[in-house]
Amino acid sequence: MEKISEAVPIVIKLDINQQEINELLEKSIETSKYLYGDKGYDKIEIIQEARHKLSEFSGDEWRTGWSVKMYHKGEVENKKFFNRMNDALLWAQNPNLFDDFPSFNLEKRDNMCFQPSCNNIAIIEYELINEYSDLGLLLDKSDLFGNDKKFRRFCKFHSDRGDYSREDCNKNYKEVPYENTYFNDQKE
Numbered sequence: 001m002e003k004i005s006e007a008v009p010i011v012i013k014l015d016i017n018q019q020e021i022n023e024l025l026e027k028s029i030e031t032s033k034y035l036y037g038d039k040g041y042d043k044i045e046i047i048q049e050a051r052h053k054l055s056e057f058s059g060d061e062w063r064t065g066w067s068v069k070m071y072h073k074g075e076v077e078n079k080k081f082f083n084r085m086n087d088a089l090l091w092a093q094n095p096n097l098f099d100d101f102p103s104f105n106l107e108k109r110d111n112m113c114f115q116p117s118c119n120n121i122a123i124i125e126y127e128l129i130n131e132y133s134d135l136g137l138l139l140d141k142s143d144l145f146g147n148d149k150k151f152r153r154f155c156k157f158h159s160d161r162g163d164y165s166r167e168d169c170n171k172n173y174k175e176v177p178y179e180n181t182y183f184n185d186q187k188e
Contacts, residue, residue, distance in 0.1 A: 032110050033128060033150040035168060041078075042117040043071035044092050049081075068092050073112050074119040111182035113155040122153030125178030132167040153178065 049067045054060050066088035070078040082088040113120045128150045131139045152173070154161075161170050 041070040115158040120155035126173035
């Protein structure tokens, strides 16, 4: 009978600052909870562009390629140029295949309307009463990661959340005092 060898743990060390990661996670995960449909980007442009290549070795020529720009709240957050359309389309579906995660300005993001694709400044903050899974099942608060108080912020136009959804509906929110000072600080 064959002897089964013991598993050897594999340790991978990354050159990252764990304290910065923890601070970022605390700031974004323990306080805000984005809507299920918010995938990070709200607009993706794929445009064919021409460029003139200059080379002493192979000669000068015009080449075409595909420029991909990914927007969040009206600002370009990620962009890349590809020689082939297939690569541009693949990257647009999952930009993390090629690059690091985009560097969203989380403080700005948390002070804008949480409704995907809305570029308005948030004026109302709601605390979630209950949290639900993607399947609509009530989650036990004692099982949730981080702070048990989650919030969402909306502009005046999107502040009425309706009554259809379980988690994102008027009856599941409690309005809490909120003063958006982020955009005032940016003007100074």
